[in-house]
Amino acid sequence: MRILTTAALALAFTAPALAAPPAKPARLGLCAACHGEDGMARIPGAPNLAGQKLDYLREALRQYRDGRRDIPVMRAATGPLSDAELDQLAQWFSAQNPAAPHPPRAVQ
Numbered sequence: 001m002r003i004l005t006t007a008a009l010a011l012a013f014t015a016p017a018l019a020a021p022p023a024k025p026a027r028l029g030l031c032a033a034c035h036g037e038d039g040m041a042r043i044p045g046a047p048n049l050a051g052q053k054l055d056y057l058r059e060a061l062r063q064y065r066d067g068r069r070d071i072p073v074m075r076a077a078t079g080p081l082s083d084a085e086l087d088q089l090a091q092w093f094s095a096q097n098p099a100a101p102h103p104p105r106a107v108q
């Protein structure tokens with residue numbers, strides 16, 4: 001019993017630190033129409049981002065912003081954003097669960 005209580009207490013104190021989802025980025029609205037707030041794409045041709053590796057998302061966003069990935073829609077979306085804002089978005093999408101139930105998409 002004592003062990004269980006200790007374990008529960010330990011979880012109660014550590015779980016929020018481990019599982020705390022990132023705060024919703026202020027710039028999420030720039031991305032949601034195409035990628036969904038939950039990282040599940042809403043338009044044909046846009047990739048799902050939910051659960052993607054953080055370092056991959058971070059690097060991809062920098063590549064669009066500086067033109068190494070030359071895709072006009074993504075360049076326009078990332079152009080005005082700072083490194084910190086790109087990081088927040090990368091963290092947000094990386095933390096989304098692709099296996100969670102999602103609202104129906106406009107086009108499958």
Ligand code: HEC
Nearest residue numbers: 030031034035045046047057060061071073074077078089
């Ligand atoms: C108008 C639609 C549109 C908007 C708005 C948009 N995207 Fe995209 N995004 C796309 C498309 C289309 C692609 C695929 C481009 C390609 O072929 O490289 C893409 C690709 C990406 C990728 C690369 C995924 C991969 O697997 O390589 C990331 C990351 C991404 N977008 C994040 C964002 C973020 C963050 C925002 C908001 C700042 C955003 N996008 C806004 C349409 C959009």
